[in-house]
Amino acid sequence: MSVAERLLIGRLKARDEHAFNDIVRLYGDKVFSLVYRMIGNRSEAEDIAQEVFVTVFKTVDGFRGESKFSTWLLRIAANHCKNRIKYLSRRHTDGGELDDEREGAVLTRGGSPLQSHIAAPDVMLEAAELEGLMQVAIAALEEEHRLLVVLRDVEELSYQEIGEITGLAEGTIKSRLHRARMAIKEHLDKHTR
Amino acid sequence: MDHQKASDLFSDYLDGTIAGAAKSELEQHLHVCIQCRTELEGFRRAVGSLGKLKKPAPASFLPAIQNQIFTRSRGRFFGRRWKLFGRIPFEWVSLAMIVAMLIYYIALQHASPAGVRVAP
Numbered sequence: 001m002s003v004a005e006r007l008l009i010g011r012l013k014a015r016d017e018h019a020f021n022d023i024v025r026l027y028g029d030k031v032f033s034l035v036y037r038m039i040g041n042r043s044e045a046e047d048i049a050q051e052v053f054v055t056v057f058k059t060v061d062g063f064r065g066e067s068k069f070s071t072w073l074l075r076i077a078a079n080h081c082k083n084r085i086k087y088l089s090r091r092h093t094d095g096g097e098l099d100d101e102r103e104g105a106v107l108t109r110g111g112s113p114l115q116s117h118i119a120a121p122d123v124m125l126e127a128a129e130l131e132g133l134m135q136v137a138i139a140a141l142e143e144e145h146r147l148l149v150v151l152r153d154v155e156e157l158s159y160q161e162i163g164e165i166t167g168l169a170e171g172t173i174k175s176r177l178h179r180a181r182m183a184i185k186e187h188l189d190k191h192t193r
Numbered sequence: 194m195d196h197q198k199a200s201d202l203f204s205d206y207l208d209g210t211i212a213g214a215a216k217s218e219l220e221q222h223l224h225v226c227i228q229c230r231t232e233l234e235g236f237r238r239a240v241g242s243l244g245k246l247k248k249p250a251p252a253s254f255l256p257a258i259q260n261q262i263f264t265r266s267r268g269r270f271f272g273r274r275w276k277l278f279g280r281i282p283f284e285w286v287s288l289a290m291i292v293a294m295l296i297y298y299i300a301l302q303h304a305s306p307a308g309v310r311v312a313p
Contacts, residue, residue, distance in 0.1 A: 020262075024255045032250035049250065050258045057262065127245075134242050153243035178204040185239040 037150045038081040052077045137187035145180035194222040199229045
């Protein structure tokens with residue numbers, strides 16, 4: 001942990017509001033991005049990401065600096081996501097509340113007669129549609145695989161950081177991540193051909 | 194090397210965590226196998242697309258958290274620690290009271306009743 005980060009955490013522990021704001025500015029995008037890709041719904045993601053920072057603020061006294069602060073923060077975010085996914089699956093809403101991006105993917109996938117002869121799939125798949133398609137592919141993964149894909153390929157964390165967040169051994173991470181990536185590739189192949 | 198073995202190595206190959214004989218063997222296979230080359234290209238495209246999925250937090254994110262913390266703590270969470278009757282640590286208050294009582298006790302002990310005459 002860098003000296004600047006250590007000082008920032010010290011200020012946060014002293015309940016310095018500016019330090020808290022700095023933490024949210026520094027890590028807000030990372031946390032929101034992780035949560036959004038895990039959950040797939042913007043308003044849910046906003047709620048959870050806010051809850052993550054409230055938890056961080058409430059429990060920062062217990063942070064001993066044994067790992068990077070960002071790792072500790074993302075572990076909290078991952079746990080919040082898991083809990084919410086379990087809660088949502090109990091409510092039988094799983095997969096039914098993805099954002100509009102998914103709609104874009106569904107439209108693309110539907111391939112209306114008009115669309116089908118306009119252009120090649122690569123051209124048709126505009127950025128938003130591709131994003132929607134990828135989001136659907138991520139949402140179709142098991143929760144643990146989803147987390148690994150998001151941490152590694154979306155957030156670009158190292159295997160060591162992912163190990164600290166998930167508590168999994170590197171070999172396990174690699175094999176599960178490979179299966180998850182293959183599943184995403186299959187999904188993409190299936191819906192863009 | 195067969196297709197399955199080659200595809201099992203795609204992740205390591207993209208991550209750059211494969212080296213030596215295994216890497217050479219895979220590359221030799223890719224050189225002669227168009228099916229695996231196509232598979233690898235699709236795999237690379239899928240992983241590359243994931244890298245473009247970062248989502249920034251909305252502009253209202255920080256104010257929303259501040260508001261939530263303020264509401265939950267009824268405005269007592271930030272910066273009140275050092276204000277009078279705010280969040281002065283209990284230990285400090287106890288220590289101050291003990292010192293005050295000690296001073297009072299010592300003052301009582303040393304207060305000689307000079308003007309007081311004992312009745313015969």
